[in-house]
Amino acid sequence: MAEKDKYLIFLGCLIPYRVAAYEISTRRILQKLDVELVEMPEFNCCGLPMDPVDHKMMLIMAARNLAVAEQQCSDILTLCSGCSGTLRKVNKAVKENKKLWRSINTNLNKAGLKVEGSIEVKHLVQVLIEDLGLERIKDSIVNPLTTLKVAEHSGCHILRPKESAGFDDPEDPKMLKSLIEITGAKCLDYMNESECCGAPSSGINDKIALQLTKDKLNHIKSVGAQALITICPFCHMMYDTNQGRIEKMFRENYGIPILHYPQLLGLAMGFSPVDLAFGDLRVDASNIYACTSELR
Amino acid sequence: MITVETYQTHVETSGIDKRFKYEISRFPGGEKLLDCFQCGTCTSDCPIARFSDTYRPRQIIRMAQLGLRERVLSSETIWLCASCFTCSDHCPRGVEVADVMRVLRNLTTQQGHIPRIFRELGSSILESGYAYRIPKRRIDRREALGLPLLPKCNPESLAKSLRNVRFRQFLSEKGR
Ligand code: SF4
Ligand code: SF4
Numbered sequence: 001m002a003e004k005d006k007y008l009i010f011l012g013c014l015i016p017y018r019v020a021a022y023e024i025s026t027r028r029i030l031q032k033l034d035v036e037l038v039e040m041p042e043f044n045c046c047g048l049p050m051d052p053v054d055h056k057m058m059l060i061m062a063a064r065n066l067a068v069a070e071q072q073c074s075d076i077l078t079l080c081s082g083c084s085g086t087l088r089k090v091n092k093a094v095k096e097n098k099k100l101w102r103s104i105n106t107n108l109n110k111a112g113l114k115v116e117g118s119i120e121v122k123h124l125v126q127v128l129i130e131d132l133g134l135e136r137i138k139d140s141i142v143n144p145l146t147t148l149k150v151a152e153h154s155g156c157h158i159l160r161p162k163e164s165a166g167f168d169d170p171e172d173p174k175m176l177k178s179l180i181e182i183t184g185a186k187c188l189d190y191m192n193e194s195e196c197c198g199a200p201s202s203g204i205n206d207k208i209a210l211q212l213t214k215d216k217l218n219h220i221k222s223v224g225a226q227a228l229i230t231i232c233p234f235c236h237m238m239y240d241t242n243q244g245r246i247e248k249m250f251r252e253n254y255g256i257p258i259l260h261y262p263q264l265l266g267l268a269m270g271f272s273p274v275d276l277a278f279g280d281l282r283v284d285a286s287n288i289y290a291c292t293s294e295l296r
Numbered sequence: 297m298i299t300v301e302t303y304q305t306h307v308e309t310s311g312i313d314k315r316f317k318y319e320i321s322r323f324p325g326g327e328k329l330l331d332c333f334q335c336g337t338c339t340s341d342c343p344i345a346r347f348s349d350t351y352r353p354r355q356i357i358r359m360a361q362l363g364l365r366e367r368v369l370s371s372e373t374i375w376l377c378a379s380c381f382t383c384s385d386h387c388p389r390g391v392e393v394a395d396v397m398r399v400l401r402n403l404t405t406q407q408g409h410i411p412r413i414f415r416e417l418g419s420s421i422l423e424s425g426y427a428y429r430i431p432k433r434r435i436d437r438r439e440a441l442g443l444p445l446l447p448k449c450n451p452e453s454l455a456k457s458l459r460n461v462r463f464r465q466f467l468s469e470k471g472r
Contacts, residue, residue, distance in 0.1 A: 013427040016434060016446050024441065043447035044425040044454050049417045052375070052398060053405040054463035055324065061421075064457060100324075111457040160381035161394075170385055196343050196380035203413035204375045211347040212378070 005131060006036040007077035007122075008069050010087070012233070013045050015079060018241075019233035021277035022079055025262035026124060028276060032140055032269055033132055037077070042068050046083040047090075048157075056107075062090035063104045066121070067113040076121045081232035084123040085157030089164045091121050123158055125175050125231055125261070126167055134182055142270040144184030148288065150264070151188050151225035152176045153216070153239070155232040156196050170194055179261060180229055183268035187229075191219040199234040207249075213238045214246050217254050227257045227288050229264055236260060240282045257285035313365040320360055323402070325395025332357045338383035338393045344376050351376045353383055353393050360400065369404045375411055406462060418467050422458075425449020 015023050030037060047061030065087060069076050078084040094101045095117035105114050122130070128137060152173070159170040168175045173194050180187040198212030217239065220228055230236045240258035247253055258281065266276040273279070273289045320326040338353040339345050345352055351373040359368050368374070374397055383393035405414075417427045424430075426449070435446065458464040 011446070016426070016438070017428040017430050018434075020434070020437070020441075020443075023443065027443075039444050040447040042450055042453075044449045045421050045427045049427045050414070050421065050463065052379075052401045053410060053414045053418070054461055055398060055402055057458060057461045057463050060457050060461065061454075064454070107457050107460060110459055111453040113453075113457065156378075156380040156382075161384050161392075192343075196378050196382070198343075198378060200378040200380070201344060201376055204411060205348075208344060208347045208376065209378075212343050215343075215347075 004034060004036050005127075006038060006074060007127065008040055008072060008074045009037040010040060010043075010046070010065065010076050010078045010083055010121075012078070012080040012083040013049075014233040014237070019236060019260075021263065021280035022233055022236065022260040024277040024280075025260055025266050025271075026079060028271055029262045029265050029269060032271075033136065035127070035132070038072070038074060040065070040068060041072065046080075046086045048082045048086040051086075058086065059090055059093075059100075059104055060107045062086050063094065063108055063115045064111075064113060066091055066094065066117075066119065067108055067115040069119050070116055073119070075119050077127050078121060078123050079231075080234065081123065081155035081158040082234060084121065085165060087121040091117065091119070092164055123231070125154075125158070125179060128179055129175055130167075134178065137179070137265070138182055141183065141268045143268050145264070145268050146184040148183075148185035148226055149188055149224065150180060150185050150227045150229050150259075151190050151220045151223065152180055152193070152229050153197060153235055154194065155230070155235045158231070159194055176229065176231060176261065180264065183264055185264065185268075188223045188225050190223045190225070192216065193219075197235040197238040199238045202238070209238070210242060210246050210249060213242060214250050214252065217243070217246065217252070217256060220256060221254055225256065227259050227264075227285065229259050229261050231261050243283050255283065257281065257283050257288050259285060259288065311366060312363040314363050316363040316365040316368075317361050319403075320396065320399050323399040325392045326399040328389065328391045329357065329360060329396055331389040332361065332387075332391045333389060334358060335388060337386050337388060338391075341382050341386050343380065343382070344378055348373070348376055353377070353397070356400070357391065357393065357396060360396065368400060369407065370409070374400045374404070405466070408466070410466070415467065418463060422455065422464065422467060423451060425451065425454060 047058035051058040094115050154173045154176050162170050177187045198209035202209035263276045278285055320329050336354050377397040379394050381394045420429050
């Protein structure tokens, strides 16, 4: 893409519903990095929530968003690992599978739309690493977070299935790690790091879903991470919104702040906790920004 | 809780549907069902199986191969899968285990068995485009914070493109 980097931002459903801090902090850091975000002129859910009941419904819903983006001749930037995985998978299928492409278009045509496979879909992390590059991000850092030790959780649909996700190593994810380390913070390894947070099962069996989250929190706690960094609103909800519930349910005590990655980067860029909507976090994160502001 | 019906030790031959495995293999993601050689990698690497007493992906794959159609499709456990795709990535035979679970759920849906959560998500999507009904206070807060307006859905256009989708028909017939 020429001159300024420009993307259609795809918020998905959960972010506007209850995870605004992720959007707010993303807009801050991308503005600082001189990236232009354009709103989707028309939107529907990416389709992932409907895949378990009707695969075809998912395909059509995802393809509609791709078709709308194609009309704008603009690549899509996603924030949710789920939206990201779905739109990327369907985009790939549209480009590579002629038969499927035709059948999707038969359905889109009924609404006067068509999809060609002419754009790309990228998660925020991919845009930061592949399009902007670590050097450019490094240049924007004024407040390195060198005293912080954190852990990462990338989320399933950005890593797997490997074939369609295809940009990080699902057995040993490195992308988010490299983005964390550029802020000056240390990113610790922990057991079962790339395992699921449990979110997709929570509407079916809450207890099992929360057990997955609890298991991960135990591993994160045991390596002494001061915070966990996520890049998906669903994962964030499991770890942050539900942390109090998990503590009660399993008689545990964590108190681990869960930050959206752009909140961490934003602190390193010199934004205030208010600018980055730290107040929205359920688990108090004041010790994180307290120890960063000492550096100023 | 979910019943332990999957541990039944014998099967009635009258309950076997020999075409079931071919039916599954015809769906995208189900193609490799017959290649499974029961190594158990999927179950041992499955985070849900670790915490569930009943969910065992290998067993479901085997029952599907054997043609135990009704038992598989009426089993509550197929809905527990978190679609984390660990099994699909680890299977040495290239079976898309997570996709097979999705095919099985889709088939169950066609019989009218749909966990409530999916009816809720589905009807919200058809009405507003969003999977959740976004409260007005959230919209107001966006404005107060100076965030751009939320993109709008065109429900008529969405409905037109979903005209041939079974689940959509299902929601409008029996929904709510
Ligand atoms: S990992 Fe693959 S081959 Fe092994 S039991 Fe599971 S589906 Fe079958
Ligand atoms: S996709 Fe489902 S069956 Fe496979 S490992 Fe994940 S939870 Fe288990």
